[in-house]
Amino acid sequence: MRISQLFTKTSKSAPADEVAKNAQLLIRAGYVYKVMAGVYAYTPLGLRVLENIKQVVREEMNVVNGQELIMTNLQPKETWQTTGRWDDDVVDVWFKTQLKDETEIGLAWSHEEAIMEMMQQFVKSYKDLPTSVYQFQTKLRNELRAKSGIMRGREFVMKDMYSLHASADDLDTYYNSVIEAYKRVYARLGLGDDTYVTFASGGAFTKFSHEFQTICDAGEDILYVHREKNIAVNEEVLEDAIAELGIDRNELEKVKSAEVGNIFNFGSEKSEQMNITVTSKKGQQQPIYLASYGIGITRVMGVIVEKFADEKGIVWPESVAPAKVYLVRIGGEASIAKADELYADLKTAGIEVLYDDRDERPGAKFADAELMGIPYRVTVSDRLLESDSYEYTVRSSGETQILTREQLHDIIN
Amino acid sequence: MRISQLFTKTSKSAPADEVAKNAQLLIRAGYVYKVMAGVYAYTPLGLRVLENIKQVVREEMNVVNGQELIMTNLQPKETWQTTGRWDDDVVDVWFKTQLKDETEIGLAWSHEEAIMEMMQQFVKSYKDLPTSVYQFQTKLRNELRAKSGIMRGREFVMKDMYSLHASADDLDTYYNSVIEAYKRVYARLGLGDDTYVTFASGGAFTKFSHEFQTICDAGEDILYVHREKNIAVNEEVLEDAIAELGIDRNELEKVKSAEVGNIFNFGSEKSEQMNITVTSKKGQQQPIYLASYGIGITRVMGVIVEKFADEKGIVWPESVAPAKVYLVRIGGEASIAKADELYADLKTAGIEVLYDDRDERPGAKFADAELMGIPYRVTVSDRLLESDSYEYTVRSSGETQILTREQLHDIIN
DSSP states (O other), X not given: OBGGGOSOOOOSOOOTTOOOHHHHHHHHTTSEEEEETTEEEEOHHXXXXXXXXXXXXXXXXXXXXXXXXXXXXXXXXXXXXXXXXXSTTTOTTOEEEEOTTOOEEEEOSOOHHHXXXXXXXXXXXXXXXXXXXXXXXXXEOOOSOOOSGGGSOSEEEEEEEEEEESSHHHHHHHHHHHHHHHHHHHHHTTOGGGEEEEBOTTSTTOSSEEEEEEXXXXXXXXXXXXXXXXXXEEGGGHHHHHHHHTOOGGGOEEEEEEEEEEEEEEEXXXXXXXXXXXXXXXXXXXXXXXXXXXXXXXXXXXXXXXXXXXXXXXXXXXXXXXXXXXXXXXXXXXXXXXXXXXXXXXXXXXXXXXXXXXXXXXXXXXXXXXXXXXXXXXXXXXXXXXXXXXXXXXXXXXXXXXXXXXXXXXXXO | OBGGGOSXXXXXXXXTTOOOHHHHHHHHTTSEEEEETTEEEEOHHHHHHHHHXXXXXXXXXXXXXXXXXXXXXXXXXXXXXXXXXXXXXXXXXXXXXEXXXXXXXXXXXXXXXXXXXXXXXXXXXXXXXXXXXXXXXXXXXXXXXXXXXXXXXXXEEEEXXXXXXXXXXXXXXXXXXXXXXXXXXXXXXXXXXXXXXXXXXXXXXXXXXXXXXXXXXXXXXXXXXETTTTEEEEGGGHHHHHHHHTOOGGXXXXXXXXXEEEEEEEETHHHHHHTOEXXXXXXXXXXXXXXXXXXXXXXXXXXXXXXXXXXXXXXXXXXXXXXXXXXXEESSHHHHHHHHHHHHHHHHTTOOEEEEOSSOOHHXXXXXXXXXXXXXXXXXXXXXXXXXXXXXXXXXXOOEEEXXXXXXXXXXX
């Protein structure tokens, strides 16, 4: 994509009321636009990042036989009354509105009840289980405060998966396979080394709930980590964990962390509350076992920004970057022709390129390349033209090389 | 995809309160699930159809240099007050809700004002124009009645594009290029022959608004069509049209039709109301010219169902079908092996297949294939095995052929 064609522009400052680093950088670099506190639009570049993250998650959910669908924002009150979760004292993030006839309806903050209600129509027998469905849904949550940028929005994109099983054992097996799928997701997103399945409240690696936490200074949580043993403990259960796991408190490193995923085992609770059953092998009615698995897609995007950004701007891992190459053109006609040619070549090779074809100072182009965090910058200039070479710079390390065309192609492909 | 793995099942009946044919068929075939009146979830099969329609639209919007982004559902009151459209007497489909501090907010039913407000940040000079952005957004509209299935939902998916220009002339040129893009969209969706740009209220092919109407018995509009001259006139402006176009009333055919797209030329009205300007060539502040272009994605899906369905069920055009082939397996081990092999072969060739691998009566499988509307049915059976052949049936015509493997591959690819 030619930068001259993008309607977004970088800017030196973010809105004064924006205190989160992730949103400040994403706004300055032209990835998001702030509509109101906790509510952000995603520009063409931001949407590409979101779609890249979604595609990684989608592929891994498909590996565990998840079937993608899309539920609804509008929710009938009755769906949530059966479990008590319509009550604002039980769930304090509901946005509610009403139809013309004053029927009260809710805006989905989650979908467990909605999924169970729908499944009632299709799942009649133990033979119809297990089944697993997921969606990428825009969730609306009426958060009291929204000061963490896209890490905690009032409107955000979530991947939520729900698995239904005929037995607790079958659920456990599947639940563990999703833990592995989540590990693959975070590894592919560049967060693998610093993301832990945590020892959270509810007992030793409880079967009732797990969090995935990424070490990150902007995180809202405190984690005690034993990197060698690959153990991470939430602060609130530190004493229990020390006792239970027999670990030495002094070997634990205290770090700030951000939740990047959470999974819940509801057992047969929802099924029983909602009175939704299937026929068992013995021909009797039995409850359905349910687990849910969330990844905040926009939240993960925010964590990636917070974690890897440096003083110059964003640093995207290659797997999520909106383009692999930022092509800078400096100089006269010959350089323009050479850059145009390289742009066409790279596109033909299927490589996404942001081509800075603007008439701007070199310094401004380099600064934008850095702010926008594109993994590899390639520069074509009159000076480089003399030796028929290209300047190649890695965003994450700053390492720069002067390369021949052949070397450039080898290194980029 | 193996049908045994799909959680959805076909059914003989739709919910009693569902009066629209499109929703009845889509529910029975397992494409949508009704959450409440005018609010439908899309199952894995339904989501595929939606994504196919979106992809056709996306490709054509990209041809006219549209840049895809995603705006927000939650909208501040202030954005819409500047143009008077926050008022429920002016816009009677708002869903509204409030933040914890009782700040009133709206749920987006459209995005003109939101786009203009965002663009204010990026578009400063005539040099930044023209620019065109679009999104696939879930819109919420508080419709008084919702009895047309997915053709008029309270929650639905819309492609809305917005183009901004420095002059009325530039807008007109672009506007006409979008009309051509829309024609390509409907042609690719199989609706081309029966879709017209209509002579609507506001004068002869007014520059202020155009509708795209598809001849369809389930439509809510009445159209007078001159097929030879490729002219269609909305009922309410029939007299004007006859006078203006000099056509003979008797040559016009009266048909029912459904709106499948509409485009509006706002001129500089929004810009002036919202006080958003750019610097002109002469260095003065000048207004921005705005047009918007909508296609209801879910609505189009409903129109396609209504238009092509027959007494056996849905008939998808190939461009939107969730799979190209419905593979029916009948018989014993040898047939199973042969069907498995064909399934693998077709998948390898990149052809989407719904493989009916269930232990069901042949009649039930054939009925499901027809209800679900997959373009081509291929049957493998013990009897066909004897002659090493396949039965191939076209859903739209019912035409059946017995083919060799080579013939089958030729006809499907």
